[in-house]
Amino acid sequence: MGTKWRKLKSTLASNLCVYVPTVETEDSPPHSDGFSGAALLSPSPSPAPASLRLRLSRSFNRSSKKTCTICLASMKRGEGQAIFTAECSHSFHFHCITSNMKRGNQICPVCRSKWKEVPLQGPTNPGQPLGRTRINPVNWSHDNSVMTLLRPIPPRHAAAPIRPTPEPTVFNDDEPLDVKLTNKTSSENANLKRVLVKTYTEVQAVPRFSSVNDFTVLIHLKAPASVSGVGPTFNLNRTPRAPVDLVTVLDISGSMAGTKLALLKRAMGFVIQNLGSADRLAVIAFSSTARRLFPLRKMTDMGKHWALQAVNSVVASGGTNIAEGLRKGAKVMEDRRESNPVGSIILLSDGQDTYTANGNGKNELKHELLLPQSTRSKQCDDGNSGVNVPVHAFGFGADHDACSLHSVSEISGGTFSFIETESVIQDAFAQCIGGLLSVVVKDARVVIESVNTNVVIESLKAGSYKNQLAADGKSGSIDVGDLYADEERDFLVSLNVPKELTFNETRLLQVKCRYADVLTEEMVNLECVNIGVKRPENVSEEVVSVEVDRQKNRVQAAEAMVQVRAAAEEGDLARAVSTLEKCRRVLSGSVSAKSGDRLCLALDAELKEMQERMASRQMYEASGRAYILSGLSSHSWQRATARGDSTDSSSLVQAYQTPSMVELLTRSQASLLGGPSGQRPVRPIWPFASPKPR
Structure with a gap:
């Protein structure tokens, strides 16, 4: 029996992976649009890989025993808070679980097992029978009636329906900014x-x-x-930087259930923990419909606490309405009363939009009608054209709509990344956030x-x-x-x-x-x-200048990718492969390639990878298209994107990385592997200095 129970706990832990801060407060969270604070996770339909299951279970076991899964705050003995242990052996703060019960939840927030008895806050009728579910008060008397009452769960038909709080029609409830940055004196400038x-x-x-x-x-x-200018290493904790307004638009459709959703929550936890107190975050979740889980708030300790509760409250279900999720995310940006100097939207989806159909009845995202003016390139009064709110899109897995997500990012001035392996969601987010947190x-x-x-x-x-x-x-x-x-x-x-x-x-x-x-x-x-x-x-x-030749090779490779994509979409994979081979031959004969230029070598490796992903129509549909589009996005904006399995050591992943991106990636990999020495830090592949021709 003991062995079966340990296996069950390991399986449950593999589907629950949260990034938990320490928050020393008991204040109630703000309005969260009707979502429960419990961390409800849908079980995975299939077991996770053994290595992933071991990694996540160890991470969870270290934190769950010391952390309340509902409020995510510390649950150590001696802190003056009662601890409730349910019949399924999971423990919570007593006031958290009683509040959770008031919302109508009658299952364990961790393992989702039904409880026969639930805790009751406050006195009860003397004649009411009590069960024997354990409550472990800390610094409280065991005879305290408030802390020892349980009540049986009433029949389902007697339970009051849960009515989510209506969303506001205008999202102008963003938290006010701090005092604006003061201009430095001319001598300092x-x-x-x-x-x-x-x-x-x-x-x-x-x-x-x-x-x-x-x-x-x-x-x-x-x-x-x-600005600090201390050495070549960028340190986000010590470097003055512009605060960010960030809106994350997350897919929580049914296909995200299980390990996908658990890893997405962990990745969001990493993002939340690495935002500064002046940065503001809002969270939009979409499936069949879209809903704002968390308003635009500063990421102070309490703000992070509330944001984590909101993220961990979601459950995967329903269809995929990308258009509605993105519209709502853009509306948060449009309606805000104040704006930080840097603003951006992060969009992640693992499927096709099933709610936006074209005239032929096909489910196809109409990207040209999707984005409101706040996320499109606009003409400024002084003639300078700039992007107001870029959308950095992340296509996840083999079934996402890479064409539409790439188009959305292109229209708005953001990047498109292809996340092929679910275990690297956090790394992909870390690279993107590392850039946004260093705008100068x-x-x-x-x-x-x-x-x-x-x-x-x-x-x-x-x-x-x-x-x-x-x-x-x-x-x-x-x-x-x-x-x-x-x-x-x-x-x-x-x-x-x-x-x-x-x-x-x-x-x-x-x-x-x-x-x-x-x-x-x-x-x-x-x-x-x-x-x-x-x-x-x-x-x-x-x-011939190696600097000029290098960039001519980059432009030529990007132009070849455009031609390859067009041929592949027409079904002519042979012509697409021939175009790639021809471009590789031209690059290999260039001055920069002969001088051993690292950019040229990386371009050749990238084109070769694209060629391998066109071995069949099925392979192109599953990964080739998204791989090409993420490469096009990276080279056309000259900005780093995630491509395929970004955990590999190839130079493709490291193109255009900046020191701040490298730092966040290193933090992400260290947090996933349990320590800073778990993986070799990622470094940019081509600095400005290059080999000079002889």
């Missing part, structure tokens, strides 16, 4: 690090009496590091102008960033938007180089950059950077 702008030409010299078309110039931006630049804009009457700008290669080119080719602009600390951006400008008759150098372009510093709230206008090329009479040896 002068010492702040600023965005670095560098430029490179594809070759340093062009023969004087020759003209060149499609000449490439690289414009490189690098955001400042942490807002509304950055680059302006390029020709400074030579004979020089015409032919094209701008800016990926998904909105860019404009004047009809006469004399000027152009790129709207870069927000930058994380130490984040880099590279843009390619194609132009013509005219013949030169009188000078030893031809002036080509002038580059300007302006942006808003999120800490000082001041607009920064950087000094103009002039670009020219030397014009000797003869060039004995043409030296």
Whole structure:
């Protein structure tokens, strides 16, 4: 009997995985839109893998004995709170379980077994029979009548119905912000690090009496590091940063039941624990309908406590109404009375939207009609185009709608990540949050102008960033938007180089950059950077810039991905594979590949992985499409995304990572494996410095 009971407890523990803080308060939680504070988890339809079951059960066993599963606060003896132990052996704070019973819950919040008797707060009739379920008061008398009363559960027909509290029609109940950041003095501002702008030409010299078309110039931006500037390591706990407004829109449909939901809750617990007291969080959950579980509140100790209760209250059931969930998340952002400097929406779904049908009757998410104005790219009064609220979408598993989620993220200015393995949900969230918690630049804009009457700008290669080119080719602009600390951006400008008759150098372009510093709230206008090329009479040896060649390879690989996706969607996998092979051959013959450039090697490995995921139509549908779209999102925005199983050690996962992302990823992996030495920290694969050609 004992062995069976231990196996049962291990199975239950594998489906309950919560990230629990220590909160030293007994205040009641705020309005949570009618959701119970109990951590109700649906049993998994199939057992979890042995390794995962062992990891989660150990984690749960360490915390559940010392933590009340309802309020998630400490449950140690000697703290002045009574402990109730139910007939199924699970323990809770007495006042928590009695409050839970008042809501109509008649089952154990942990194992979901039905109780024959439940605790009753307050005196009862003397003649009412009492059961013998154990109550373990701490620093209370065992004869205290308030702490020893139990009542039998009435028949189901006699129980009062539970009516959830109606949601407000306007979500303007966001918690007020703290005093706004004060601007630093001008002397302090002068010492702040600023965005670095560098430029490179594809070759340093062009023969004087020759003209060149499609000449490439690289414009490189690098955001400042942490304001503290202490060494190369970014520390989120010690670095001044802009506070964040974050809305998470989470899929809790029936397909999320069991281990998926448990790991999603654990991932959300990690996010909550790593937000600062000035950051604000709201939680939207959707299945057949969408509901706001938690209003936009600051993540103080009590705020984190309430947020964890809200997240752990959900139960997976129903269909998948992504559109309604995202609309409600966007409405939270629209209706808020005050706004933190950084705002973002995180959307996670593991299925197809089953409530938004097109004209043909097919279930297809109409992404072009889905997003309200608050999450679309808009034209500002000063002509600068910026994204107000980006949506970072996460497609989970083999059945999600990768095309729609990718489109939603593209429209809003966010990224699309593909989570292939459920065990890496937390890592994917950690990488994204690590970036959001380190924004140092807002509304950055680059302006390029020709400074030579004979020089015409032919094209701008800016990926998904909105860019404009004047009809006469004399000027152009790129709207870069927000930058994380130490984040880099590279843009390619194609132009013509005219013949030169009188000078030893031809002036080509002038580059300007302006942006808003999120800490000082001041607009920064950087000094103009002039670009020219030397014009000797003869060039004995043409030296190609590795920096320019590297970025040309990146752009070429991204363009190949677009072609591959189009061919695959048409059902022509052979043409898609042929396109990938051709691109890989071109990359392998480039200057940067021959010099051992790590970006070029990573691109080749990525294209090879895509090729393997197109071995059959079934494989493409299950993972190939999502893998390609997440790669496109990463390269077009030059921002890190999760791709496939991000626990592997390949360089693909680490593309575009910043120090703050690395720190959060390391924390996540350490928390999952039980210690900081559990896994090798993830590091960025290509720093700004690169091998120089010989």
